[in-house]
Amino acid sequence: xxxxxxxxxxxxxxxxxxxxxxxxxxxxxxxxxxxxxxxxxxxxxxxxxxxxxxxxxxxxxxxxxxxxxxxxxxxxxxxxxxxxxxxxxxxxxxxxxxxxxxxxxxxxxxxxxxxxxxxxxxxxxxxxxxxxxxxxxxxxxxxxxxxxxxxxxxxxxxxxxxxxxxxxxxxxxxxxxxxxxxxxxxxxxxxxxxxxxxxxxxxxxxxxxxxxxxxxxxxxxxxxxxxxxxxxxxxxxxxxxxxxxxxxxxxxxxxxxxxxxxxxxxxxxxxxxxxxxxxxxxxxxxxxxxxxxxxxxxxxxxxxxxxxxxxxxxxxxxxxxxxxxxxxxxxxxxxxxxxxxxxxxxxxxxxxxxxxxxxxxxxxxxxxxxxxxxxxxxxxxxxxxxxxxxxxxxxxxxxxxxxxxxxxxxxxxxxxxxxxxxxxxxxxxxxxxxxxxxxxxxxxxxxxxxxxxxxxxxxxxxxxxxxxxxxxxxxxxxxxxxxxxxxxxxxxxxxxxxxxxxxxxxxxxxxxxxxxxxxxxxxxxxxxxx
Amino acid sequence: xxxxxxxxxxxxxxxxxxxxxxxxxxxxxxxxxxxxxxxxxxxxxxxxxxxxxxxxxxxxxxxxxxxxxxxxxxxxxxxxxxxxxxxxxxxxxxxxxxxxxxxxxxxxxxxxxxxxxxxxxxxxxxxxxxxxxxxxxxxxxxxxxxxxxxxxxxxxxxxxxxxxxxxxxxxxxxxxxxxxxxxxxxxxxxxxxxxxxxxxxxxxxxxxxxxxxxxxxxxxxxxxxxxxxxxxxxxxxxxxxxxxxxxxxxxxxxxxxxxxxxxxxxxxxxxxxxxxxxxxxxxxxxxxxxxxxxxxxxxxxxxxxxxxxxxxxxxxxxxxxxxxxxxxx
Numbered sequence: 001x002x003x004x005x006x007x008x009x010x011x012x013x014x015x016x017x018x019x020x021x022x023x024x025x026x027x028x029x030x031x032x033x034x035x036x037x038x039x040x041x042x043x044x045x046x047x048x049x050x051x052x053x054x055x056x057x058x059x060x061x062x063x064x065x066x067x068x069x070x071x072x073x074x075x076x077x078x079x080x081x082x083x084x085x086x087x088x089x090x091x092x093x094x095x096x097x098x099x100x101x102x103x104x105x106x107x108x109x110x111x112x113x114x115x116x117x118x119x120x121x122x123x124x125x126x127x128x129x130x131x132x133x134x135x136x137x138x139x140x141x142x143x144x145x146x147x148x149x150x151x152x153x154x155x156x157x158x159x160x161x162x163x164x165x166x167x168x169x170x171x172x173x174x175x176x177x178x179x180x181x182x183x184x185x186x187x188x189x190x191x192x193x194x195x196x197x198x199x200x201x202x203x204x205x206x207x208x209x210x211x212x213x214x215x216x217x218x219x220x221x222x223x224x225x226x227x228x229x230x231x232x233x234x235x236x237x238x239x240x241x242x243x244x245x246x247x248x249x250x251x252x253x254x255x256x257x258x259x260x261x262x263x264x265x266x267x268x269x270x271x272x273x274x275x276x277x278x279x280x281x282x283x284x285x286x287x288x289x290x291x292x293x294x295x296x297x298x299x300x301x302x303x304x305x306x307x308x309x310x311x312x313x314x315x316x317x318x319x320x321x322x323x324x325x326x327x328x329x330x331x332x333x334x335x336x337x338x339x340x341x342x343x344x345x346x347x348x349x350x351x352x353x354x355x356x357x358x359x360x361x362x363x364x365x366x367x368x369x370x371x372x373x374x375x376x377x378x379x380x381x382x383x384x385x386x387x388x389x390x391x392x393x394x395x396x397x398x399x400x401x402x403x404x405x406x407x408x409x410x411x412x413x414x415x416x417x418x419x420x421x422x423x424x425x426x427x428x429x430x431x432x433x434x435x436x437x438x439x440x441x442x443x444x445x446x447x448x449x450x451x452x453x454x455x456x457x458x459x460x461x462x463x464x465x466x467x468x469x470x471x472x473x474x475x476x477x478x479x480x481x482x483x484x485x486x487x488x489x490x491x492x493x494x495x496x497x498x499x500x501x502x503x504x505x506x507x508x509x510x511x512x513x514x515x516x517x518x519x520x521x522x523x524x525x526x527x528x529x530x
Numbered sequence: 531x532x533x534x535x536x537x538x539x540x541x542x543x544x545x546x547x548x549x550x551x552x553x554x555x556x557x558x559x560x561x562x563x564x565x566x567x568x569x570x571x572x573x574x575x576x577x578x579x580x581x582x583x584x585x586x587x588x589x590x591x592x593x594x595x596x597x598x599x600x601x602x603x604x605x606x607x608x609x610x611x612x613x614x615x616x617x618x619x620x621x622x623x624x625x626x627x628x629x630x631x632x633x634x635x636x637x638x639x640x641x642x643x644x645x646x647x648x649x650x651x652x653x654x655x656x657x658x659x660x661x662x663x664x665x666x667x668x669x670x671x672x673x674x675x676x677x678x679x680x681x682x683x684x685x686x687x688x689x690x691x692x693x694x695x696x697x698x699x700x701x702x703x704x705x706x707x708x709x710x711x712x713x714x715x716x717x718x719x720x721x722x723x724x725x726x727x728x729x730x731x732x733x734x735x736x737x738x739x740x741x742x743x744x745x746x747x748x749x750x751x752x753x754x755x756x757x758x759x760x761x762x763x764x765x766x767x768x769x770x771x772x773x774x775x776x777x778x779x780x781x782x783x784x785x786x787x788x789x790x791x792x793x794x795x796x797x798x799x800x801x802x803x804x805x806x807x808x809x810x811x812x813x814x815x816x817x818x819x820x821x822x823x824x825x826x827x828x829x830x831x832x833x834x835x836x837x838x839x840x841x842x843x844x845x846x847x848x849x850x851x852x853x854x855x856x857x858x859x
Contacts, residue, residue, distance in 0.1 A: 032637035099583060102601075103608045135642040168790055172806060175788035175853040185701065185855045190693040195700055196789065197746050232639055240543030246637045247543065254630045261622025268616030275608020276597060290750035291715060291733060291783060293791040295805045310788070310823060311807045317825035322859040328823045329788065329853070360641060394808065404808055405821055441538075467541040474538045519536040 033255050034235035034248035038129075041122035043259060047266040048115035049221065055108040056210065062098055064090035065160065065206035067199045076283055084162075084287035087202045091161035092283055107274035112154050114270060116302045119147050127347075127377050129364035131234045133357075137348040139227045142220050144345045149217050151302050156209040158280065158300055162202055167288025168297050171196065172310075179329040197290060237363050237475045239468040246362075296394050305384045308391030309336060312412045340380075354506040356482045368437070369476045371430035372510045378426035379419040386414045427512075434514035437473045440465060441517045442525055474516045481511040543634065551628045561628035565621050572617025575610050582606025701858070702850045704736075704751045706831060711737040712756070712780070712841040715749075720840040723776050726758040731795045733783060736843070751851055753783035754831055755802070756841075757795065763814050770816050773832035775841065780831040781817050782851040785809060787824035789853045802828070826854070 016022040033039075066086040072079050074089065076096045094101035123143060126132055132140035155173070159166045174196045178188040193200035232246050241247050249255060273279075285294055299307050309332035316327040343350075351373065352358060367374040389396065390411035397404040444462035452458055465473075484504035486494050494500055550557040586603045594600050644652075665672060711720050712734040726732060734754050738744060761777045773779075781802070785792045790806035795813075801820070802811040809824030811817040817828035829851050832844035850858050 030635075032635050099588060099603070100607050102604050103611070106608075168806060171790060172788045178853060178855045181856050183856075185697045185857055188855075189695060189697045190690070193694045195697075195747050196750050198694075199745075231642065232637075239541045240636070242540070244639050246639055247634055248637075249632065250635055254626050254632070257622045257626035257630060261619045261624075261626065264615045264619030264622065266619075268612050268614075268619055271608055271612035271615055275605055275612055288746075290746055290789075291735075291753035291791050293793045293805055295794060297790070297805050307807075313823040315809075315819055315823055315825040317854060319859070323856055324854045324858045325856075326825070326854040328825050332823075362639060394805065408808065408822070467538075468544055470538055471540050475540070517538070519538055522538070 028229075029250070029252040031229070031251045032232075032246045032248045033251065034233055034241075034246055036236055038125045039233065040262060041118055041125055043262055044266055045115055045118035045122055046221065046225075047263045048111045048118055048270070049217070050263070051111040051267055051270055052108060052115060053214065055104050055111060056214075058104045059094060059101075059108060060210060062090055062094045062101065063087070063160070063206075065203045067162065067197075067202050079283065079286070082287065085202070087160060087162040088282070088287045091163070095283060103271075103274050106277070106279050107270050109158070109279045110273040110277070111270050112157060113279075113300065113302075114266075116147075116150050116154055119143075119150055120302075123147060124377065124381075128367045128374060129234070129236075130361065130370060130373065131364055132348045133361040134348075134352065135231055135360050136227070136234075139224055139231075140348050141345050142224045142227075144341060146217060146220050146224065148341060149213055149220070153209060153213045153217070154300060155303055156205045156213070160202060160206060160209060161280075161282050162288050163282040164285040164288050164292060164294050165282070165297060166285075167197065167290070168293055169299055169303075170201070171290065172307075176329055176333045179326040180334070181323075181325055181330075197288070232362070234362050234364050237366065237472060239471050241363060243360070243362050296398070298392065298395065301388070304391035305387035306333060306337060306391075308387035308389065308393070308411070309333070309415075311393060312387075312390045312408055312415065314412075354503065354510050355479060356503075356507065357479065363475075366476065368430040368433040369478075369513075371427045371434075371512065374430050375423040375426040379423040382422035383415065383419045386411050386418055390415075431512070431514055434516070438514055438517055441470050441473050442521060474518075476516065478513050478516055479511060482507040543636070546633055549628065549632060552632075558629070561624070565625045565629070568617050568621030568624060570617075572614045572621065575613025575615070575617055577610075579607055579610030579614060582610055697857075701852070701855060704847055704851060705748055706736050706752065706754075706843045706846045708843065708845050709836065710843045711836065712754070712833065712843070713737045715753070720838075721756070722839050723758075723778055723835065723841065726756060726778060728758050728760055728777065729797050730758050732756045734780075734841075750784065750789070753791065754780050755783045755792065755795075756780050757800075757802075757813055759800065759813065763800070765815050770830060773830055773844065775833050775835060778833065778841070779813065780833045781811075781813075781828040782831065782847065783828075784852040785824065786819075786826040786828055786851075787822070787853060792828060 012022070064086045068086045069083055070086050070089050072082050072084055072089050072092065074080075074093050074097055076092055079092065091105075094105055096102070126140065126143070155169070159170050159173075174188055174192065177191060178184045180187060189195070191201075191204075192198040193204070233248075235241050235246060235248070238247075286292075298304065310329065313328045313332040316331075318325040318327065365373075367377075390408065393404055393407040393411070396402060396407055444464040447461045447463050449461040450458050451461055482504055484500055486497060486500070488494065551561045552558075582603060582605075586606050588601075588603045590602045591599050592602045592605070594605070660666065713720055713736070715733045715735045718735075718738070720737065721732065721734065732755075734756055735744065735749065736752050756778055757780075758776075758778045761774075763777075764771060764774065764779070766774070781792075783791050783793070785804045785806065787804065787807055787809045790804050792802050792804045792809075792811065794803040794805055795801075796803065800813045802813055802817065803809070804822070804824070807823050809822035810820050811824075811828055812820050816830055819825065819827060829847045829849050831847060833841055834844050836842045
């Protein structure tokens with residue numbers, strides 16, 4: 001035994017005698033993780049969060065979350081001697097007078113954009129592959145919660161510098177709170193410590209941004225990861241992969257090296273962006289004052305869809321008995337997002353009710369094999385994209401020389417027409433892909449080689465698929481729709497007829513599929529050929 | 531159900547294919563060197579970072595194609611950090627992919643559900659413990675505990691009471707009074723009608739009373755936009771026309787939708803546009819909403835001139851300015 005090994009052994013012994021960790025570590029260092037590029041999306045979100053904590057901590061050393069009036073004396077000449085809040089002045093100070101401050105600010109902002117983008121793409125991966133099914137519904141809900149918190153956290157973060165652009169965003173958030181019926185005015189006065197903009201709002205959201213929300217997120221992320229660990233990761237279908245096993249590489253050393261390395265890559269890419277791509281150049285906007293605004297005011301991308309919805313809302317307000325209800329704000333800013341996020345959180349339960357499937361699933365779906373879910377996802381993405389386009393309608397209008405009114409009307413109609421259209425088209429594409437899979441399994445791959453038969457007929461040579469490929473294309477289940485039982489065997493009417501009918505209808509739509517080839521089909525084909 | 535027909539059979543995990551570095555010592559050596567080079571590049575990145583921090587002047591700029599004039603200090607720091615991090619990252623991943631074992635391992639997976647015996651034992655012990663606590667029997671304790679826990683929750687909520695003042699009537703009030711002179715923003719100079727040519731726009735605020743200091747909260751309610759048209763261009767009723775002065779009309783600059791500053795005036799169409807959500811108001815028709823999400827015209831301020839010929843307010847706004855709220859009538 002070398003000296004090094006002896007020291008390591010002593011340390012391990014010391015720790016184990018006090019914690020009993022050897023058994024746990026032995027088991028978990030050998031933990032198997034399946035390998036797929038799409039499993040890195042959640043990792044990107046996690047690493048961006050760490051980058052945000054690191055870069056954010058750096059920024060707090062200089063940022064002064066105060067709305068006290070100061071006269072700027074820093075080194076950025078165009079704003080010299082301009083009156084502004086201490087928050088904005090310190091943000092300028094970080095950008096111009098702290099070495100590496102601008103880099104860190106840009107890394108922080110880029111990491112936030114990447115963080116939320118990674119969460120969204122990770123969520124789409126989980127959705128389209130059905131990874132949210134039993135037993136992972138809790139983790140799905142945690143994920144939806146984390147996305148919601150991340151969006152709020154991002155908004156609060158870019159509101160902190162108190163520049164003209166971010167102040168305009170806060171003004172809009174304030175109007176949304178104020179539009180809530182009955183309690184809105186009171187809520188806004190409590191949140192802002194008085195009327196807008198007040199002198200206490202920035203310090204308040206600062207504490208929420210750097211402590212409260214990150215703390216909650218850290219706790220939720222920990223639970224999210226513990227559940228992934230405990231429930232073991234899902235895996236894509238393939239030869240040798242079943243609901244009863246996990247095929248992949250052990251944590252030590254392969255995943256430690258890959259995941260650790262990947263953290264540095266994500267951080268490196270963020271640093272590269274921070275070094276070369278300017279983001280939120282707040283010195284160009286000037287300090288916030290409610291009487292001014294920048295033309296082409298744009299929120300960050302994850303708020304853009306909300307802004308687009310607000311822009312396209314019809315001008316509806318109700319006045320009755322001396323009270324006002326602003327539907328033009330409530331519907332796009334609170335009701336529609338509320339429905340979207342609630343529906344998203346409940347989706348695993350809705351799907352399991354429709355399919356009647358209460359079993360555990362660890363093998364992921366290929367999206368084409370679940371046409372309804374895939375179509376629903378495409379429909380949601382379409383909805384968000386149309387909203388997002390309208391959120392940038394002013395920039396689109398100036399860049400492409402279009403009329404803003406036409407874009408607005410286009411998206412107003414598009415938001416109603418296009419999502420259902422996307423649903424139908426996606427479902428058809430899924431079924432066509434299923435048909436293509438069936439053809440491939442039964443008749444093999446088209447090789448493009450034409451052969452002339454002795455009697456003059458030309459045929460294209462088809463090459464049979466490997467057994468592995470055939471298995472991949474046919475391993476999925478094709479569940480039959482739930483039978484409608486209006487009357488049970490004893491002749492008693494089902495008391496839940498409406499629900500049962502609804503379920504049967506959804507289930508029938510959900511079960512629509514191109515029959516996958518079976519062993520019998522293949523055998524029959526073989527017999528015909530011989 | 532097609533499931534009942536026999537599915538194709540699972541051929542099982544395919545045979546492991548060795549990588550080049552697993553079987554060829556030359557390839558293995560090469561992979562090892564590649565990893566080492568990547569780590570060395572990382573070290574170079576950190577040196578660049580240190581050099582930039584200490585020796586590149588924070589005010590020095592270099593011209594980089596595409597990026598334009600760039601601060602050399604920030605760029606050196608950023609590139610150094612990026613190279614240092616990416617070198618470690620790519621090195622570690624390359625190491626894992628080429629040199630660490632890539633033999634796939636199969637682990638068992640078990641259903642999440644506990645064994646029936648464990649579940650029964652758990653239920654039994656919960657029942658037993660709650661009987662020990664006697665919650666079922668001692669309903670007096672249960673009820674008073676419920677009461678006190680319910681009440682104690684009120685205290686922290688009540689403590690939040692001082693977060694802000696109650697709104698009262700403050701949303702309806704501005705600093706515009708009868709006779710308040712209009713002053714330029716910025717500059718605080720009174721305005722005469724002759725200062726505004728036809729087609730011109732000016733932002734004004736109420737003149738400060740002696741000793742009064744203007745806060746952002748004031749501006750958020752008081753900001754007013756003056757626009758001068760030819761009188762014959764207005765399509766107003768008699769009352770609203772009397773609120774204008776020689777073709778000068780005054781509107782609250784705070785959008786009646788969500789409170790942004792309605793800052794874009796299009797001279798040819800005489801439309802005011804809010805850059806936030808594109809609510810569009812027709813100046814000739816008392817800021818009637820002609821497009822976009824806003825449901826109300828911008829409040830109009832009645833103006834006239836004082837004895838010295840300076841523009842002043844005839845009276846306060848006759849409605850609350852800014853976005854709607856529940857109590858707004």
